[in-house]
Amino acid sequence: MKLPLFILRVTYTLARRLQIADATRLMYLKSADFRSPVLADGYSIRSPDEGELFELIQAGKAPAPIGSPRNISGQRRVVITTNRDNQVVSYLWIAIESVDANENFSRARHLGTSIDLPPRAGFLFNAWTHPDHRGQRLIGCMISHVFENRLSETDVLATTMDWTNERSCRAFSHVGMKPIGTIIRMGRGPLQLSLLPQTASQFGLQLANQVPGYKFAC
Numbered sequence: 001m002k003l004p005l006f007i008l009r010v011t012y013t014l015a016r017r018l019q020i021a022d023a024t025r026l027m028y029l030k031s032a033d034f035r036s037p038v039l040a041d042g043y044s045i046r047s048p049d050e051g052e053l054f055e056l057i058q059a060g061k062a063p064a065p066i067g068s069p070r071n072i073s074g075q076r077r078v079v080i081t082t083n084r085d086n087q088v089v090s091y092l093w094i095a096i097e098s099v100d101a102n103e104n105f106s107r108a109r110h111l112g113t114s115i116d117l118p119p120r121a122g123f124l125f126n127a128w129t130h131p132d133h134r135g136q137r138l139i140g141c142m143i144s145h146v147f148e149n150r151l152s153e154t155d156v157l158a159t160t161m162d163w164t165n166e167r168s169c170r171a172f173s174h175v176g177m178k179p180i181g182t183i184i185r186m187g188r189g190p191l192q193l194s195l196l197p198q199t200a201s202q203f204g205l206q207l208a209n210q211v212p213g214y215k216f217a218c
Helices: 005-017 050-058 070-074 138-148 166-174
Strands: 021-030 044-046 077-084 087-096 121-129 156-162 178-188 191-196 214-217
Touching: 005 021, 021 166, 044 138, 050 070, 070 077, 077 138, 087 138, 121 138, 138 166, 156 166
Parallel strands: 121 156, 191 214
Antiparallel strands: 021 156, 021 178, 044 077, 077 087, 087 121, 178 191
């Protein structure tokens, strides 16, 4: 007998707060399936280099949580920003080749999931939009910028989000991104269990190579 969905959600929320479980939805998008939204008037999109991002942060035109400019040149990362009135109001990062477990987690860093990517694939992470500018499809417009400008030769994108984050799932689904499985990570320290979707390998994604414990494809 299956548990009602709300009981599963309550149980998972408690386990996540205790940092003993992390369930994330894995999503995938081909450029050919992308549905590009229209950028609203008054916004502009760009991909700043390391020096430009440093200047934006120093001038107070980009929020400090946007991340270190050094990541751009040192770790094969690309940042895309949406700007309005000379302020960064939305941003996202794209990782090439791989993303580390400590960069890809829902609540518990020790339950993050590393992902090794195939050629021409990017991993979308650390996406944010200022509350005053939500609802403008800015994340989708930045993804369009990635594909149109062939940033890092990317023509497919993957991402993950917390299993309960329906708002983000709808936002990414709106531009054509599809769920291809759920990653479940449980435990602490070396005592960890990973349940990984078999479908990931069909898309060339290698999951959880960095994490300890037992791993099962399901």
